[in-house]
Structures are given as C-alpha cells and as structure tokens.
Amino acid sequence: MAVIKQLNRFCGVLVLLAVSLCGLNASRPAVNQELSTLFNELWQLDENRMRPGIDYNISVQGRASFVSPGNHVVQDHASLPLFSSVDENKLKNLTTATSFMKLLDNYEFSTGVAERVTAEEQTETNLFLDAVLQTEVMKRTHRYLVSKGKSSSNLRLFKNQLHLIWFHLYHRQRNTSPDSCGFEHVFVGETKSGTEIIGFHNWIQFYLQEKNSHLDYKGFKARMNDLPDQDDHVLSLQFSWHGLVKPVGSAFIGTSPEFEMALFTVIFLMNTERSTTVLVNIDQCQMELVVIRHGRALGTAYPKLLSSNSRHVRQHSH
Incomplete structure (x- = not known):
C-alpha cells in the first residue's frame, strides 16, 4: 500500500509538472490527493457495492461508432445486453438499493412536463435518505463535511441539505413548472425536446431499463x-432509450447509490463554481468527477474514466 501511495503522489507531481510545462493541457487538473484519500476510504466502506464476476456480469462487446447529437439511427456494436446477469436477490436485500429503486418511477422523464410529487413519493424519498444516512459511507461523508464547515453536525439539517441538493425541483426547461431535480437527472435520466437523452448516469437504472426492453446498449466508448x-468500475456507453440515442454517457458500475451520492455531494459542497471537475484516483482507477450546479441544487454529475487497472500508476513507474 505504501508503494502505491508513493506512486500516486509521484503521479500527482508528474501531472502538476505536465500542467505547468504545457499550457495547452492546462485544462487537465492535478490529482486531488485529499479527495482521492477520502473517496478510497468511502470505497472501502461501501459494503453495499456489487462485485463484478460474483454479483453481476457485464459483456462490453464492441466499440460504439461516432453519432452526431440528434441522430437516432445508429449502428449496433453490441448484439447482447450489457448486463448478462445481476444477482437480484442480493440487490433486493440491500436497503439503500431497494428504497432507491422505488424512486425510479416517480418522475416524468420528459423535461418541460411538470413534476407532481405525491405524498407517497415524498415518503419514499424520505425513507431513501434515511437509509442512505445509516450507511457507513454517508456517516463518514457527513463527518468530513462537518470538519470542513460545509454541513451541520445535526443529522436532520444534513438530511435537509441532501434533500435540497438532490431532490429540490427546479425548471430545467424555461417557461414551465418545475420539471427536474438532480436525482432525476443523474440517476433516472431525462429526455429533452423529444430529441435527446440527458443525464442517466446510473447502472441500476440502466440494468432495469435494459431488462424491461426500454433500453438497448450499442457498445462502449x-x-x-x-x-x-x-x-x-466506470464505463462510457452508447445506448438508445425510448427511441432516442445517447451518443456517449458514463456511469459507475456496481457501486451503491450512497457511494455515488457521497462523492458528488462532497464535490458540490466543497466548490462554488458552476462547473467543477476533480481528478481522483479511486481503487485502481483514475477518473474525472464532473459536477455542475443548478443554483443551490445539483444540475448534473458524472464520472469520466481516464485509466483503469492501475495503468496510470504503471505508466509513470516506467
């Protein structure tokens, strides 16, 4: 572990050098060591994570071709589904996953259509947040945010803060009633103007939509x-959903809802810019985590894999 930590530090130094030496690549940030350390701790604490080859199997198949936005006739480079198997018994025994899945049918997926939140849906959202707050992942996240002065130590106030970031309804399309929220955009997915898929960065929703034949995986990017x-743990994908095509979208694979919420909540609260990109090393992967605000709520959030299986470490060790 000490060797890997040293390599990660070395990796960060090299990235800093590269950024300072080459103005053209200045948009690539240095590895954020503090958040890498925290997120690796959350990774270790994520006991509700599904394990590849044990709890689920995926078949990545072919490389997807280029698709210009708005084009819905695409070549299919994956004749089989992405998920060849998922242990649904295990998924249904995970409290956060079951309460998460109950939220997925609470939204109008088309922007411009007002969201109506029923009392039952409010209860489901509350139960989901309660389940998330009981996990070690979110407890550790809460302690970190309190230590940074970004959250109250009062659990009820922290829950209200999570609710505002993820579930506060707002206008994504102008001249409409509130039609969107961070949770819907990131975890459920939306369609815009009947021409494009926006958001949709969650593997459980992907699996369920694929299983119910609403979604067709076209290949990896x-x-x-x-x-x-x-x-x-992160894949870039091309897929069609409700007759529309997402040319490229990325998602964590196998992780729990609380792990994803924790990462993006930390980045959201630790920064004030409208758009934030953080470079982190998590487990054996190097990735960018992108968070875009919508006022005091979350607009979108997603991971972008840069390298996996410690390739970034090996490359710098030669």
Missing part, C-alpha cells in the same frame, strides 16, 4: 488504445 474490462 473509450480511447483507441483502451479496452474496458469486465471489472471496470
């Missing part, structure tokens, strides 16, 4: 020399 592995 990656750099030319990169091939995704079955155990990659």
